[in-house]
Amino acid sequence: MHDIVLIKGDGIGPEITDSVVEILAAAKVEINWIPALAGMEAFEKTGNPLPDETTALIEKHKLALKGPLTTPVGSGFRSINVALRQNFDLYCNIRPALTLPGVPSRFGNVDLVTFRENTQGMYIGQERWIDAEQTQAESIAVVSRYASERIIRAAFEFAVKNDRKKVSLIHKANILKYTTGLFLKVGQEVAKEYPDIIFNDMIVDNTAMQMVIRPEIFDIIVTTNLFGDILSDLASGLVGGLGVTGSANMGDEHAIFEAVHGSAPDIAGQGKANPTALLLSALMMLDYIGETDKAEKIRKALHRTLLDKNVVTGDLGGDGNTQIFTDALIRNMR
Numbered sequence: 001m002h003d004i005v006l007i008k009g010d011g012i013g014p015e016i017t018d019s020v021v022e023i024l025a026a027a028k029v030e031i032n033w034i035p036a037l038a039g040m041e042a043f044e045k046t047g048n049p050l051p052d053e054t055t056a057l058i059e060k061h062k063l064a065l066k067g068p069l070t071t072p073v074g075s076g077f078r079s080i081n082v083a084l085r086q087n088f089d090l091y092c093n094i095r096p097a098l099t100l101p102g103v104p105s106r107f108g109n110v111d112l113v114t115f116r117e118n119t120q121g122m123y124i125g126q127e128r129w130i131d132a133e134q135t136q137a138e139s140i141a142v143v144s145r146y147a148s149e150r151i152i153r154a155a156f157e158f159a160v161k162n163d164r165k166k167v168s169l170i171h172k173a174n175i176l177k178y179t180t181g182l183f184l185k186v187g188q189e190v191a192k193e194y195p196d197i198i199f200n201d202m203i204v205d206n207t208a209m210q211m212v213i214r215p216e217i218f219d220i221i222v223t224t225n226l227f228g229d230i231l232s233d234l235a236s237g238l239v240g241g242l243g244v245t246g247s248a249n250m251g252d253e254h255a256i257f258e259a260v261h262g263s264a265p266d267i268a269g270q271g272k273a274n275p276t277a278l279l280l281s282a283l284m285m286l287d288y289i290g291e292t293d294k295a296e297k298i299r300k301a302l303h304r305t306l307l308d309k310n311v312v313t314g315d316l317g318g319d320g321n322t323q324i325f326t327d328a329l330i331r332n333m334r
């Protein structure tokens with residue numbers, strides 16, 4: 001039995017988490033879900049969008065599945081996602097982008113995984129005005145050998161474990177010689193320890209172009225925080241968007257699995273939400289906890305279900321809804 005913290009989240013969060021919980025139960029994965037609050041619901045009930053109790057539960061159980069959270073506008077608190085990453089040192093953001101059957105996209109052959117450094121780079125919050133008139137601003141990026149090495153190593157280890165062939169390190173070391181230059185240098189060193197994995201490096205602007213021309217040349221991408229933020233969304237776009245890509249934030253001890261889309265307030269409570277992205281995140285979670293057979297069984301049923309326009313949700317051009325999709329997927333698992 002696995003103890004896993006469940007944050008249903010806001011907007012469509014409860015609908016898609018209910019769907020995923022139902023699918024995992026139908027696959028007979030033994031999970032003891034531990035409910036916890038975060039986001040707007042937590043803010044309204046406790047005055048805190050990330051209550052200490054939620055942090056303590058994740059600290060204790062190490063694993064969480066999280067629905068999307070609405071960021072209350074004007075309340076002045078920082079992003080809950082950023083806070084979770086910092087609290088649990090979730091340095092590794094993993095975003096697979098895989099062409100799925102039946103999902104409209106421009107390419108039919110994408111299978112790449114982005115490893116984004118999640119704690120440093122341009123996202124350390126070091127920005128300020130240079131002059132009182134606010135005509136100039138500056139932002140500081142920090143890249144350390146320690147943080148670079150652990151994310152690059154995570155990418156190589158993933159490649160080895162998943163029988164992947166190639167790791168591409170993305171940088172801008174021709175201009176940002178110190179920060180991304182250090183990231184590249186560390187990558188070249190770590191790559192020597194993995195002689196069976198092909199290693200190459202590529203400048204980020206060229207990468208963006210190559211990804212939309214011939215995405216099949218990419219296998220594993222590892223990069224710094226800002227580049228990873230942008231390129232992982234680009235990768236999602238290659239396979240049909242944020243509604244069909246999962247995501248994991250991992251540290252050495254804790255891991256939080258979440259969909260990358262938001263709480264979709266425009267369709268919340270209407271049964272229109274597509275649970276695929278959160279389900280794909282949950283499948284990454286099952287692989288992580290060693291439930292690979294059950295993950296594979298659900299994955300196969302998902303692929304079959306996505307082909308049926310009568311059951312998929314409107315965002316994928318179907319006539320179904322969240323419950324119809326969930327029921328069909330469970331039938332396809334049998």
Ligand SMILES: NC(=O)c1ccc[n+]([C@@H]2O[C@H](COP(=O)([O-])OP(=O)(O)OC[C@H]3O[C@@H](n4cnc5c(N)ncnc54)[C@H](O)[C@@H]3O)[C@@H](O)[C@H]2O)c1
Nearest residue numbers: 068069070071243260261262263264265266267273274315
């Ligand atoms: N990881 C997170 O928790 C996260 C990520 C992004 C945005 N947000 C928050 O979500 C709220 C809404 O943000 P937004 O509107 O910019 O982005 P959004 O991703 O919620 O919605 C963008 C569009 O995509 C649609 N959509 C998103 N997910 C869908 C799904 N699973 N099925 C069907 N359609 C889906 C929505 O209906 C909407 O039209 C904001 O409060 C924002 O801060 C949270």
